Amino acid sequence: MIKFPKKKNEITTETVINTIWVSAFMAMIFSLPPLALFLGFYFWAGELVIGAVVGFGVHFVTLAFASKISKFLTNIMS
Numbered sequence: 754m755i756k757f758p759k760k761k762n763e764i765t766t767e768t769v770i771n772t773i774w775v776s777a778f779m780a781m782i783f784s785l786p787p788l789a790l791f792l793g794f795y796f797w798a799g800e801l802v803i804g805a806v807v808g809f810g811v812h813f814v815t816l817a818f819a820s821k822i823s824k825f826l827t828n829i830m831s
Contacts, residue, residue, distance in 0.1 A: 771830050771831065774830055775823065775827055775830055778826050779819070779822060779823060779826065782815060782822060783815050783816060783819070784812075786815070787807075787808040787809070787811045787812035788808065790807050790808050790811055791804040791805060791807065791808030792804070794807055794808075
């Protein structure tokens, strides 16, 4: 996870930019694959319910690993 300094006035610009990049990448990781699967099932098979179940399932599986993904991205960005 991102470690912030103890005092509010000690936050550097680098920390803020790093936080924004990590948050943006996490948002893409959590939303784009489930959305692609949902739309893929919907347009390929024409099944709205199956696409929604698969999309929500993948979304919640990736959310289960949110902490590990955040640590990995923070280590890469730092």
